[in-house]
Every structure is written in C-alpha cells, then in structure tokens.
Amino acid sequence: MDESDEIQKLIDEISFRKSNSKNYEGMKAIEISKELREIMKFEQESFKKIEEFEKTQKNQDLVQYAKMISRNTTGREIVQLQEIYLKKINEEFLNKK
Numbered sequence: 001m002d003e004s005d006e007i008q009k010l011i012d013e014i015s016f017r018k019s020n021s022k023n024y025e026g027m028k029a030i031e032i033s034k035e036l037r038e039i040m041k042f043e044q045e046s047f048k049k050i051e052e053f054e055k056t057q058k059n060q061d062l063v064q065y066a067k068m069i070s071r072n073t074t075g076r077e078i079v080q081l082q083e084i085y086l087k088k089i090n091e092e093f094l095n096k097k
Contacts, residue, residue, distance in 0.1 A: 003053065003056060003057050003058075004057075004059055004062060006053070007050075007053050007057060007059075007062050007063060007066050008062070010046060010049055010050070010053075010066055010070075011065070011066050011069060013046075014046060014066070014069055014070050014073050014074070015069070015073070017039075017042065017073065017074070017077070021077065022035070024080070024081060024084045025084060027084075027088075028088065028092065029085060029088040029089050029092050029093070032081060032084060032085045032088055033085065035081060036078070036081050036082070036085060039074060039077055039078055039081060040078065042074065043070065043074040043075075043078070046066075046070045046074065047067075047070065050063060050066050050067050050070065053066065
C-alpha cells in the first residue's frame with residue numbers, strides 16, 4: 001500500500017469516528033469512562049502513526065492535514081465526553097444520599 005494511501009486511510013478512520021459519534025447522554029458513567037479510554041487510546045495511536053508519516057512521507061501537507069484533523073476531531077470528542085462524564089458522575093454518585 002502506498003504511503004499516501006495509508007495516511008488517507010488514517011484520515012478516513014478519524015472522519016468516520018466523527019460521523020459515527022454515539023449518544024453519550026444516554027450512557028451511564030461507567031460506559032462513558034470506557035468510551036473515554038477508547039478515544040484517548042485512538043488519539044495516541046493516531047499521533048504515533050502521524051509521527052511515523054512525518055519521518056517518511058513526502059507529501060507533508062497531507063501529514064499536516066492528518067495531524068490537524070486528528071487533533072481537532074478527537075480533541076473535540078474528548079472534551080465533549082469529559083463534560084458529559086463529569087455531569088454523569090455528579091448525577092449518579094454525588095447527588096445520591
């Protein structure tokens with residue numbers, strides 16, 4: 001597989017996550033915790049791949065685009081998830097007496 005194809009595949013994976021977002025509001029705190037770990041792991045793996053592409057890829061514009069879309073998309077999802085997670089913890093654990 002060509003390196004440009006590999007980086008395009010990564011961009012498609014990131015975009016797919018964005019378009020395939022879940023209804024986090026309907027989940028329990030434990031489920032959101034698992035989702036949060038998964039997205040953070042996905043983000044780390046994506047950045048590792050992008051670092052490798054930076055070393056080997058000739059088309060640096062495509063690499064920079066992948067880095068930008070990964071940072072923006074996964075970052076936004078993590079922030080959204082953290083806000084919902086904190087709200088769920090408050091609802092499920094802190095407000096119970």
